[in-house]
Amino acid sequence: MQETLEKNLVLLSIVTLITVAIGGLVQLVPLYTMETTIEKVDGMRPYSPLELAGRNIYVREGCYVCHSQMIRPFRDEVERYGHYSLAAESMYDHPFQWSSKRTGPDLARVGGKYSNDWHVAHMIDPRAVVPESIMPGYPWMADRPLGAEKIAGDMKTLQFIGVPYTDEQIENAQADLKAQANPEMGDADAMVARYPKAVIGDFDGNPSMITEMDALVAYLQMLGTLVDTTSYKTSPDGR
Amino acid sequence: MANIERDEVSGTDTTGHEWDGIKELNTPLPNWWLWTFYATILFSIVYWILYPAWPTLSDYTKGVLGYSSRVNLTEDLEARDKARESWTKQFAALPIADIAKDRKLLEFAMAGGKVIFADNCAPCHGSQGSGAPGYPVLADDDWNWGGSLEEIETTIRFGIRSTHDDTRVSEMPVFSDDYLSPTQIAAVADHVLSLSGSGSASAAGAEVYAEECAACHGENGEGGRDFGAPRLTDGIWLYGGTKEALVAQIGNPKHGVMPHWEDRLSDVERKQAAIYVHSLGGGE
Numbered sequence A: 001m002q003e004t005l006e007k008n009l010v011l012l013s014i015v016t017l018i019t020v021a022i023g024g025l026v027q028l029v030p031l032y033t034m035e036t037t038i039e040k041v042d043g044m045r046p047y048s049p050l051e052l053a054g055r056n057i058y059v060r061e062g063c064y065v066c067h068s069q070m071i072r073p074f075r076d077e078v079e080r081y082g083h084y085s086l087a088a089e090s091m092y093d094h095p096f097q098w099s100s101k102r103t104g105p106d107l108a109r110v111g112g113k114y115s116n117d118w119h120v121a122h123m124i125d126p127r128a129v130v131p132e133s134i135m136p137g138y139p140w141m142a143d144r145p146l147g148a149e150k151i152a153g154d155m156k157t158l159q160f161i162g163v164p165y166t167d168e169q170i171e172n173a174q175a176d177l178k179a180q181a182n183p184e185m186g187d188a189d190a191m192v193a194r195y196p197k198a199v200i201g202d203f204d205g206n207p208s209m210i211t212e213m214d215a216l217v218a219y220l221q222m223l224g225t226l227v228d229t230t231s232y233k234t235s236p237d238g239r
Numbered sequence B: 001m002a003n004i005e006r007d008e009v010s011g012t013d014t015t016g017h018e019w020d021g022i023k024e025l026n027t028p029l030p031n032w033w034l035w036t037f038y039a040t041i042l043f044s045i046v047y048w049i050l051y052p053a054w055p056t057l058s059d060y061t062k063g064v065l066g067y068s069s070r071v072n073l074t075e076d077l078e079a080r081d082k083a084r085e086s087w088t089k090q091f092a093a094l095p096i097a098d099i100a101k102d103r104k105l106l107e108f109a110m111a112g113g114k115v116i117f118a119d120n121c122a123p124c125h126g127s128q129g130s131g132a133p134g135y136p137v138l139a140d141d142d143w144n145w146g147g148s149l150e151e152i153e154t155t156i157r158f159g160i161r162s163t164h165d166d167t168r169v170s171e172m173p174v175f176s177d178d179y180l181s182p183t184q185i186a187a188v189a190d191h192v193l194s195l196s197g198s199g200s201a202s203a204a205g206a207e208v209y210a211e212e213c214a215a216c217h218g219e220n221g222e223g224g225r226d227f228g229a230p231r232l233t234d235g236i237w238l239y240g241g242t243k244e245a246l247v248a249q250i251g252n253p254k255h256g257v258m259p260h261w262e263d264r265l266s267d268v269e270r271k272q273a274a275i276y277v278h279s280l281g282g283g284e
Helices: A002-006 A009-033 A049-060 A075-081 A116-124 A151-160 A167-171 A173-181 A188-194 A212-222 B031-050 B069-093 B096-101 B103-125 B149-158 B182-194 B203-217 B243-251 B267-279
Strands: B014-019 B022-025
Touching: A002 A009, A049 A151, A049 A173, A049 A212, A075 B069, A116 A212, A116 B103, A151 A167, A151 A173, A167 A173, A173 A188, A173 A212, B069 B103, B069 B267, B096 B103, B096 B149, B096 B267, B103 B267, B149 B267, B182 B203, B182 B243
Parallel strands: none
Antiparallel strands: B014 B022
């Protein structure tokens, strides 16, 4: 049999595929059927258009290279960053930003920890507010208009792969994006109704233009704020 | 088919395969390698039994040790809370001023407050509370909202212009926009500077000041803590002390935001932080 397989390329490919597929199925299938994989929690919602645009910038600039979004269940982490991250909190992330390295601090619950002004000053020149920081500055974000014409397309793609965006949310993508960055430019109440707990406001202090900075700060300010972790209880055996 | 031969030179059998006349020795694996390999297999079987390992269709094997990092964490935190009980109970029960008077409790407040401050407060207020433009110095005696232990504790808890319902709020009006003329703004900026010994006082500036500024900042610039209105006589400036900076702040004021810490820090932690901030140099 060894010899037959070795000398028959098509047969070898098929048998290899079957072998690898068994390994993959054993690992992957239970994750979809296991009830404990993703905790049932209240408050999770898909990203608002502005937050999603900010997330795209976060991915584009490679923030995950230095910042994790994963608070592990250890005492030192929980004391510094807050409740450990729940799987549910990144269930709408494609791709997730857990990262594996912390040159800078974890950002999983950075939302609301600092003011918008601080974030803007910090992105423009990190050393202006944190003298010992080694983070590079991203000053251009404050000047660059947010190119988010295709944000509805991004949402549609996410909807296709399982993020529960409603058609209404996709239709109103541009309007919601503007309303969140500048309440005078749209119906902020309708926006918050579609995206509960969304932070509304002119994030970068420049109401005349929606910049990349607006989007990024909007994203940072919502990180870890959606789920009320005090209401989350592990079952007695911790699963 | 396999045609196993014994190689004369090495004394080892060949695998019996032949490719274009090239044959391969079937050298046995070194024993150290082979036994390490078997040991890892054995290890994995023991591991499967002891720890969570195999997925089943709707659940997974939990392992006989009942290991769970989340349960371990809960136990760690319970042990911590128990170890700290000797002082946290008093922290929770006593008003902050009494804690600061108790030598032993003060030590706990300072040690914990230092750590809490470094992570949560220092990014804006600077390590040691040295401040930055837009972020008040906490080491001097210039307090916008009060520098007593209780006032500091309140500010930490509710924040300033934060998202908390009980936040401290004040808003300085926009004085440009045709409300005051540029000449008037320049005059009053000069007058405000003169309150701390620089700039040139003028009757026009004093008049505008008395009408527009005195209600919050006080007749002589002594400040108004009820409205978070900074004292203007001490030469300490939140947004810069040049005439240009003052003209900008009067014309179109900036309003800093301090987040509230009610959700992020516990009652005990906020007391620790307040006592630490109070000790930085300016506590009242």
